[in-house]
Amino acid sequence: RLKQGLPGGLTAESVRRAREATLAGLIRPVAFYNVKAVNMKSIARTLVDDHAGAVPTTMEELCRLPGVGPKMAHIAVNVITGRPQGIGVDVHVHRIGNQLGWVRSRTPEETRTQLEAWLPYSEWADVNLLLVGLGQQLQHGRVGLLRRCFEVAVPFEALRLLGCLGTDLAVREKATGQGALHWGAAEGDTQALRLLLKHVRPHKDVEGRWPWDVAVPGRWPCRGSSSPGGSAH
Numbered sequence: 001r002l003k004q005g006l007p008g009g010l011t012a013e014s015v016r017r018a019r020e021a022t023l024a025g026l027i028r029p030v031a032f033y034n035v036k037a038v039n040m041k042s043i044a045r046t047l048v049d050d051h052a053g054a055v056p057t058t059m060e061e062l063c064r065l066p067g068v069g070p071k072m073a074h075i076a077v078n079v080i081t082g083r084p085q086g087i088g089v090d091v092h093v094h095r096i097g098n099q100l101g102w103v104r105s106r107t108p109e110e111t112r113t114q115l116e117a118w119l120p121y122s123e124w125a126d127v128n129l130l131l132v133g134l135g136q137q138l139q140h141g142r143v144g145l146l147r148r149c150f151e152v153a154v155p156f157e158a159l160r161l162l163g164c165l166g167t168d169l170a171v172r173e174k175a176t177g178q179g180a181l182h183w184g185a186a187e188g189d190t191q192a193l194r195l196l197l198k199h200v201r202p203h204k205d206v207e208g209r210w211p212w213d214v215a216v217p218g219r220w221p222c223r224g225s226s227s228p229g230g231s232a233h
Contacts, residue, residue, distance in 0.1 A: 001026045012053040015044035039067030057081055071108065078125050087112050087119070088128040092135025099165050138162075142171050146180045155184065155192040163199065170200045177206035188216030197221065 005026045006014040015023065023037035030036065043065045047053055056062050057080050062073035075088040087093070089108040093115075097103045103114040119127060137145055145167065149158035159180065163169060172179040181200055184192040193211075202211055212220045 012044045012047040012055075015040055016048050036067065042066040043068070055080055059085055070112070074112075075128060082125075084121070084124040087115050087124050089115070090128070090132060093128055093131045096131050096135055096165060134165075138165060138167060142167055143173050143179075146171065147173075147183060149180070150183050150187050150189065150192070155187070155189050156195055159192055159195055163195075169196060172203070175206075177204065179203070181211040182209075182214055185211040185215035185220060188219035190219055190221050193219075194221050 002015075002023075003010045005022070006018055008014040018041070020034075020037045020041055023040050024033050027033045027036060027040075046065060047055060055076065056065075057077060059070070059073050059077060062068050062076055063070065068076075070086070071088045071090050074084065074086040077086075078084040078088075089097075089112045091108075094105070094108045094111045097111050097115060098105060102119075103111050105111040105114055115127070116124070145162060146159075146169065149155045149162065152158050159169065169180055176182075179200065180196050181193065181202055182205055184196055204210055
């Protein structure tokens with residue numbers, strides 16, 4: 001949006017010349033867009049006046065820019081040079097890292113140092129993007145994430161991951177009334193179903209169908225139980 005919305009494209013000079021209101025409007029989908037627009041203008045002036053319009057490539061220089069902290073500086077170095085000097089840690093990376101037991105930390109900086117101590121350098125560039133994306137989806141798209149578990153190679157592992165991250169495995173799709181049990185039954189994935197049955201009580205969808213009603217024949221875990229009505233499944 002910045003590339004298309006600013007005269008001359010996205011450069012330090014075009015940002016410096018733009019009005020703060022224009023910048024805020026272009027980045028409005030992001031949080032704190034008004035504050036970030038102010039910082040963008042200030043950074044652009046510094047880049048033009050002190051760096052000939054180029055973005056610095058060291059942590060020290062980047063962290064001197066207004067509104068730039070260690071997280072963004074690490075991400076910027078990776079984008080600019082392709083050679084990460086560290087891992088960018090935001091709230092998602094910090095939270096998920098602790099939930100998965102990858103780190104035992106109280107602050108993002110502790111999370112960064114602990115991750116860098118064991119995570120292969122080849123993974124540093126991608127871990128922020130992956131965990132931030134996952135964290136955002138956990139906040140806004142739990143039903144969609146559960147559905148996607150049955151589109152990957154090993155649904156059981158995907159479901160177990162979401163469970164470790166505190167996702168309610170019993171959430172349902174409003175339009176159909178179906179949830180992970182129905183989707184797992186339709187796929188005939190007994191391993192995933194056994195995991196789900198430890199956490200989710202079977203329920204009907206909006207058409208009155210139980211999960212075993214849509215199951216692949218012979219693939220519903222028996223476990224010595226019966227469906228309502230007395231017929232064994």
